[in-house]
Amino acid sequence: MTKKERLNYIIDWFQKHMPNAETELHYENPYQLLVAVILSAQCTDKRVNIVTPPLFAKYPTPEDLAKGTTEDVYELIRSVSFANNKTSHLLGMAKMLVEEYNSEIPDTVEELVKLPGVGRKTANVITSVIFNQPHMAVDTHVFRVSARLGLTTNAKNVLQTEQQLVAQIPTHLIYIAHHWLILHGRYICVARRPKCEICGLRPACKFYQTDMKHVVTEELEPISAAEIAAGKNKK
Numbered sequence: 001m002t003k004k005e006r007l008n009y010i011i012d013w014f015q016k017h018m019p020n021a022e023t024e025l026h027y028e029n030p031y032q033l034l035v036a037v038i039l040s041a042q043c044t045d046k047r048v049n050i051v052t053p054p055l056f057a058k059y060p061t062p063e064d065l066a067k068g069t070t071e072d073v074y075e076l077i078r079s080v081s082f083a084n085n086k087t088s089h090l091l092g093m094a095k096m097l098v099e100e101y102n103s104e105i106p107d108t109v110e111e112l113v114k115l116p117g118v119g120r121k122t123a124n125v126i127t128s129v130i131f132n133q134p135h136m137a138v139d140t141h142v143f144r145v146s147a148r149l150g151l152t153t154n155a156k157n158v159l160q161t162e163q164q165l166v167a168q169i170p171t172h173l174i175y176i177a178h179h180w181l182i183l184h185g186r187y188i189c190v191a192r193r194p195k196c197e198i199c200g201l202r203p204a205c206k207f208y209q210t211d212m213k214h215v216v217t218e219e220l221e222p223i224s225a226a227e228i229a230a231g232k233n234k235k
């Protein structure tokens, strides 16, 4: 299979089985998504979704959060990883939004990364999800799944992965491809022992063809990450 054939196979499969992939973080406006993505660094979306309702109830706008105290914010987010750092990031981010951006979420990666707690990945998520820009946010799942599938070649870091993916995925699909790869990595192509036996991408996957095919004893009916997330996995 050529690289182009592999890409087409993967896109076809995802389009058929996960046509509506989207973030699992709960949010109702750009400010809430920004807060949720900052909280989600090295933490599960599930945990973030538990923490954010009371946080958004107490601080519904950047102005409200900017007036918050370290103690109060920490108390609300203490169960997420790195709660101390994230508390100061959230307060710093809100203050900067209010003071320098008129409480509006900036629409460029260059401006977003100036906000405390916002790195390139978070900025790519915001510009992609909120502003429909063709930016690929690469997290640990996207990095790993892309490499295993053979969509990237010798990518040494997330920036190289981002550049290689953006160069080959059609622009109008970059937004959803980000969610396909994250969800596939979260539910099927997991880090320690990928669930190749239920993966629909086996025929196109470089890692499966070279390393896993002889390990997998039974190839089962494929199931999508979306079906597993919806609780339809019987395996």
Ligand code: SF4
Pocket: 148, 149, 188, 189, 190, 194, 195, 196, 199, 200, 201, 202, 205, 206, 207, 208, 212
């Ligand atoms: S076949 Fe296995 S390694 Fe390849 S994408 Fe699927 S789960 Fe991951």
